[in-house]
Amino acid sequence: MGTLQSNRLLNNASAHHEFGNVSVKFVPKCFKLNIELSRNRSYGSGKKNFGLIQASASQTSVIDPVLSPSNNGTSDSRKKSNEAALILIRHGESLWNEKNLFTGCVDVPLTKKGVEEAIEAGKRISNIPVDMIYTSALIRAQMTAMLAMTQHRRRKVPIIMHNESEQARAWSQIFSEDTMKQSIPVITAWQLNERMYGELQGLNKQETADRYGKEQVHVWRRSYDIPPPNGESLEMCAQRAVAYFKDHIEPQLQSGKNVMIAAHGNSLRSIIMYLDKLTSQEVISLELSTGIPMLYIFKEGKFIRRGSPVGSNRGWSLCLYKEFSSIQAKVR
Numbered sequence: 001m002g003t004l005q006s007n008r009l010l011n012n013a014s015a016h017h018e019f020g021n022v023s024v025k026f027v028p029k030c031f032k033l034n035i036e037l038s039r040n041r042s043y044g045s046g047k048k049n050f051g052l053i054q055a056s057a058s059q060t061s062v063i064d065p066v067l068s069p070s071n072n073g074t075s076d077s078r079k080k081s082n083e084a085a086l087i088l089i090r091h092g093e094s095l096w097n098e099k100n101l102f103t104g105c106v107d108v109p110l111t112k113k114g115v116e117e118a119i120e121a122g123k124r125i126s127n128i129p130v131d132m133i134y135t136s137a138l139i140r141a142q143m144t145a146m147l148a149m150t151q152h153r154r155r156k157v158p159i160i161m162h163n164e165s166e167q168a169r170a171w172s173q174i175f176s177e178d179t180m181k182q183s184i185p186v187i188t189a190w191q192l193n194e195r196m197y198g199e200l201q202g203l204n205k206q207e208t209a210d211r212y213g214k215e216q217v218h219v220w221r222r223s224y225d226i227p228p229p230n231g232e233s234l235e236m237c238a239q240r241a242v243a244y245f246k247d248h249i250e251p252q253l254q255s256g257k258n259v260m261i262a263a264h265g266n267s268l269r270s271i272i273m274y275l276d277k278l279t280s281q282e283v284i285s286l287e288l289s290t291g292i293p294m295l296y297i298f299k300e301g302k303f304i305r306r307g308s309p310v311g312s313n314r315g316w317s318l319c320l321y322k323e324f325s326s327i328q329a330k331v332r
């Protein structure tokens with residue numbers, strides 16, 4: 001099982017590395033086009049520019065929503081230019097959360113309660129403009145992101161970028177700039193997957209504790225550098241999740257884009273450990289509830305934790321991080 005899983009991860013890894021920073025689309029040869037790279041930022045009056053490669057003249061435009069960070073395009077006229085919002089959401093309850101089974105990289109969908117949690121999370125962030133969405137490759141995180149966006153006030157359409165092959169990329173192109181302006185690119189990345197739980201995947205958590213002892217199971221679940229049998233430790237999970245965050249997501253924030261990440265308990269714990277500079281001791285007590293969004297402001301190269309938005313009808317009102325019982329990290 002361990003080998004199969006590693007192969008899957010390796011296969012996925014090559015696909016995603018290849019298209020990590022997509023910036024150019026192919027223009028059909030039959031059109032002779034004057035292509036210009038627009039780096040305009042349009043703020044206010046709902047105007048938005050992803051930073052497009054546009055074809056002038058009356059021919060079709062070929063538009064890529066996933067841009068290199070230098071092609072800046074952000075949406076919010078109120079936002080200070082060097083600030084960006086980062087929203088983290090652990091997926092809603094899955095069918096295996098409900099059954100209390102170790103899930104890890106097994107691809108299990110949400111329960112009805114999980115669907116409701118995702119919708120509720122969406123209400124909380126419905127006033128925050130979102131420029132890009134990152135999710136893991138797993139359906140529970142993708143469902144959460146999509147359901148949350150159904151509540152968003154701007155009514156933009158989240159669209160999954162299919163970069164797994166040249167053909168998938170070509171066949172999912174969008175040819176209208178106006179339509180692109182009403183879209184939010186969704187990037188899926190296996191690196192944001194849940195920590196691979198090895199030979200615990202599919203086992204009941206309580207039965208495992210009864211069999212191996214509560215302490216041993218706690219070590220497997222929460223220690224920083226001790227992996228479960230043939231699985232990933234949090235440290236190993238951090239190596240891929242935090243590296244992906246630094247290489248792909250942080251540059252988007254640096255360019256002023258607001259980013260939402262829908263991922264998992266442990267991949268998000270490792271990212272929060274990086275954002276909040278938690279020690280390997282402190283991260284042990286960090287617990288994330290399903291479906292609760294967390295907000296950070298990225299400003300002058302620093303991440304400032306702002307807690308969780310409290311609701312759609314209260315604008316940008318924020319609760320302090322420490323008020324959230326769902327996150328029991330030491331407040332620094």
Ligand SMILES: O=C(O)[C@H](O)COP(=O)(O)O
Pocket residue numbers: 101102103104105194197221264265266
């Ligand atoms: O993979 C799982 O079982 C859960 O998503 C996270 O489990 P944990 O809280 O035991 O790490």
